[in-house]
Amino acid sequence: MPHRLSITLSDTDSTDYTPSLLAVDRALSDLRRGQIVAIQGDGDEVTLTLAAEGATKTAIERLKSLSGGFPHLILTTARVHTLGLGSFSTKAVRAEMGKAMRPDLIEGLVNPLARISKNDFFDIPFSEVALQSGESASIGLAKLSRLIPASISATIKNDDFKGFVEAENLTGLKKEDIFGYEEAAARSLRAVSDAQVPLADAPNTKIVAFRPSDGGIEHFAIIIGEPNPADPVLIRIHSECFTGDLVGSLRCDCGDQLRGAIRSIADHGSGILLYLAQEGRGIGLVNKLRAYKLQDTGVDTFDANEQLGFDADERVYLPAAQMLDHLGVNQVRLMTNNPEKVSVLKSCDVDVIERVEHAFPTNQHNEPYIVAKATKGGHYL
Numbered sequence: 001m002p003h004r005l006s007i008t009l010s011d012t013d014s015t016d017y018t019p020s021l022l023a024v025d026r027a028l029s030d031l032r033r034g035q036i037v038a039i040q041g042d043g044d045e046v047t048l049t050l051a052a053e054g055a056t057k058t059a060i061e062r063l064k065s066l067s068g069g070f071p072h073l074i075l076t077t078a079r080v081h082t083l084g085l086g087s088f089s090t091k092a093v094r095a096e097m098g099k100a101m102r103p104d105l106i107e108g109l110v111n112p113l114a115r116i117s118k119n120d121f122f123d124i125p126f127s128e129v130a131l132q133s134g135e136s137a138s139i140g141l142a143k144l145s146r147l148i149p150a151s152i153s154a155t156i157k158n159d160d161f162k163g164f165v166e167a168e169n170l171t172g173l174k175k176e177d178i179f180g181y182e183e184a185a186a187r188s189l190r191a192v193s194d195a196q197v198p199l200a201d202a203p204n205t206k207i208v209a210f211r212p213s214d215g216g217i218e219h220f221a222i223i224i225g226e227p228n229p230a231d232p233v234l235i236r237i238h239s240e241c242f243t244g245d246l247v248g249s250l251r252c253d254c255g256d257q258l259r260g261a262i263r264s265i266a267d268h269g270s271g272i273l274l275y276l277a278q279e280g281r282g283i284g285l286v287n288k289l290r291a292y293k294l295q296d297t298g299v300d301t302f303d304a305n306e307q308l309g310f311d312a313d314e315r316v317y318l319p320a321a322q323m324l325d326h327l328g329v330n331q332v333r334l335m336t337n338n339p340e341k342v343s344v345l346k347s348c349d350v351d352v353i354e355r356v357e358h359a360f361p362t363n364q365h366n367e368p369y370i371v372a373k374a375t376k377g378g379h380y381l
């Protein structure tokens, strides 16, 4: 009698209530709608923050009046380095814009696709932002909301955080909620629905949806055949790629890898494809399109991310490890060319007993991308 995978659907009524996740979720939608969010920092520090992307004059004026001063533009060091505006050892820096806090200058500083002369920035002083500060958390929030990673922030003192956010009708959250969000969301994943979905190349397939407790974005396990968790399971961890997976973009190898993995698992007899909601190596589809436009000027895939202010790769694999854990799978044979996936999965206590090569022929459009992944990203060819 073969061992079966365990798929236990969670009763939504009994899902843990996780206030910190909920606060981040609310803050993300506020930020995306151009609203000010209040981040509680150390002691009586409160960082009032707006996403730099799309910040309007009216919102900046409200931030000024709420803080009683001049807010700063917070940028990632990656972005400032690519602008050639100085060298810093922290992850984020503060541009002290003073009266120069104009939407066109902000756009020029944060968006590499904006047409503005670098000379406009030369007299703006920059200073380092502490790693665990509210200002640093504001960048984390912008990244989680899949906007350009830059904020307009003002840090004030107020020892009645709850009273302040209530009086001003702002979403308030702790900086630790933001720093801990990705891990907490991954650890709260629960299977919420599943169904048989026969695929063209794998008729005996079941898809299981996993949802974090704040109702945030879902990840999926595509289970082909009847994997036996007592043996090593053949798996693929695939990060979402709307362009490659869905509409057949030739700029990457994702579509071939997705369908190729389904075919290989079906040929093998059984296995699991984990489909992770982290489009564009975790920067989101809108930013990936920006990165493509930059790549059309000759920049490679990793540098394009950095020009936008992101790390070269923003992905996390704890959700994948958690889904495997829920399915009772610990030993895996992982189909990938990316050594980082192997090492990160191992660090999440998944026993990767073998890396299975997963490469496909290139085409004229994705060749530079595949070459950059191998030469710069250390991927196996």
Ligand SMILES: Nc1nc2c(ncn2[C@@H]2O[C@H](COP(=O)(O)OP(=O)(O)OP(=O)(O)O)[C@@H](O)[C@H]2O)c(=O)[nH]1
Binding pocket: 237, 238, 239, 240, 241, 242, 251, 252, 254, 257, 278, 279, 280, 281, 282, 283, 288, 291, 292, 301, 305, 335, 336, 337, 338, 341, 358, 369, 379
């Ligand atoms: N930012 C950015 N993301 C890209 C680009 N091209 C593809 N992607 C994304 O890269 C990710 C590729 O995911 P995977 O195929 O799982 O990962 P991989 O790192 O190539 O590793 P393996 O395929 O396992 O070898 C997807 O999220 C794509 O959307 C690009 O030029 N820029």
Ligand SMILES: [Zn+2]
Binding pocket: 241, 243, 244, 245, 252, 253, 254, 255
């Ligand atoms: Zn792709």
